[in-house]
Every structure is written in C-alpha cells, then in structure tokens.
Amino acid sequence: MQKHKCPICGDSLYNGEEIETHHIVPVKEGGSDDVENLVHLHKACHKQVHSTKTKTKAGSKSLSGMIGNSHVPFLGEGREATLEPYPIKFPQMSRKEIAAMLGVDDLKQTRFYQEVFTEGKQEGKLEGKQEGKLEAVSRMLDSGVDLNTIAQWLDLPLEMVKKSDQTN
Structure with a gap:
C-alpha cells in the first residue's frame, strides 16, 4: 500500500495536484487492471515516469520500466470513486482497508x-x-x-x- 504518497516525489497525493493511476506492468506487456498492478501518481510525476528514467526519493525502486500509455485518470474533476471503467469494490473491503485507502488516520489528525x-x-x-x-x-x-x-x-x-x- 502506498500510504497516500506519490512514489515518485514522496509528497501527499492529496496536495491539490491531479492524480492518475499508472499500470506498474503495462497492459501491452501483459499487465492487468488488478489493484496490485496499479499505483497512484501525481499527473506531473506520471508524465515524468513515461518520459525519463526516474527513481523514488529513497532511490530504491527504479520506475524506468514503467513505460507506455497505460494511465487511467483517478479521482479527477468529477471526484468519482472509480478507476474507469473498473469500479473500486468497497463492499468487498474491510472497514480497516477503506480507512487506510482514504487516509482516515491522517484526517483524524487535522484540526x-x-x-x-x-x-x-x-x-x-x-x-x-x-x-x-x-x-x-x-x-x-x-x-x-x-x-x-x-x-x-x-x-x-x-x-x-x-x-x-x-x-x-
């Protein structure tokens, strides 16, 4: 789980920038649309992944293998909880999983x-x-x-x- 942080820049995904979902293994290379193969990135970071060799802040994971036009807009302008055309399966998730996904612990820290x-x-x-x-x-x-x-x-x-x- 990426703990609501962009793996490229390390900043919160909820800093006001547009968010896109990236296929770790591109669909054209046999990657699936399963959650395990998706990661959320800021739009600018996603563009950077597809244009240059990039590393995470920690420098531990090379994302240069993430190539191809395989992004899906996520929680963009309409703020719908879907990975078009693949809806998030909230009913199948536990309360703990949903809380972690939505950053409830972070929310509880706000004034x-x-x-x-x-x-x-x-x-x-x-x-x-x-x-x-x-x-x-x-x-x-x-x-x-x-x-x-x-x-x-x-x-x-x-x-x-x-x-x-x-x-x-």
Missing part, C-alpha cells in the same frame, strides 16, 4: 476533524442528558410530582415535559 469530533461529543452529551431527564419525567409523575415542578427541577421547558407526558 477540522478534532473540532468537529469535539462538537459531536458535546452535542451527544447534551442529547443524552436531555433523554435522561425526559425518562425521569414519567417516574416523577408516577410519584405524584406535578408538571410545573418537574419542568423546574429538570430545567426543561414546560411544553417539553407535557409532550413527554403525552407520549408515555
């Missing part, structure tokens, strides 16, 4: 995610508190406490307490 996550937790706590209070209404009514007192004690609007009484 945006952290803020939204915190807001969601706070909203969930408030909703949970309110649900607990509404569940207490029927018990309090069974004990003979009147609606106005319940609303005051639980710090709930009287209408909400009345509505809860009607649904129980």
Whole structure:
C-alpha cells in the first residue's frame, strides 16, 4: 500500500495536484487492471515516469520500466470513486482497508476533524442528558410530582415535559 504518497516525489497525493493511476506492468506487456498492478501518481510525476528514467526519493525502486500509455485518470474533476471503467469494490473491503485507502488516520489528525469530533461529543452529551431527564419525567409523575415542578427541577421547558407526558 502506498500510504497516500506519490512514489515518485514522496509528497501527499492529496496536495491539490491531479492524480492518475499508472499500470506498474503495462497492459501491452501483459499487465492487468488488478489493484496490485496499479499505483497512484501525481499527473506531473506520471508524465515524468513515461518520459525519463526516474527513481523514488529513497532511490530504491527504479520506475524506468514503467513505460507506455497505460494511465487511467483517478479521482479527477468529477471526484468519482472509480478507476474507469473498473469500479473500486468497497463492499468487498474491510472497514480497516477503506480507512487506510482514504487516509482516515491522517484526517483524524487535522484540526477540522478534532473540532468537529469535539462538537459531536458535546452535542451527544447534551442529547443524552436531555433523554435522561425526559425518562425521569414519567417516574416523577408516577410519584405524584406535578408538571410545573418537574419542568423546574429538570430545567426543561414546560411544553417539553407535557409532550413527554403525552407520549408515555
């Protein structure tokens, strides 16, 4: 798995550049369209692979053998999750595989995610508190406490307490 990095330049694939999918073994040389034979590259890096001998940043893998016009646009302008005409098989992938493919761990490190996550937790706590209070209404009514007192004690609007009484 390439961990959302371009193997040519080493930068994130999600840096705003167009992404293309490259056949490691070109189709004309017997390469398949299977995921194992595909790698995502920035468009400029892909062009470089097809025009010169290129090495990864680490210098360990020569990509000079990747020749031929064998690219497939990936998540381009329309942002469709397909390798045209080969759809990604999400239903056959585990939650862990999809999370890794989409970079969920990277997303969780962003300030945006952290803020939204915190807001969601706070909203969930408030909703949970309110649900607990509404569940207490029927018990309090069974004990003979009147609606106005319940609303005051639980710090709930009287209408909400009345509505809860009607649904129980």
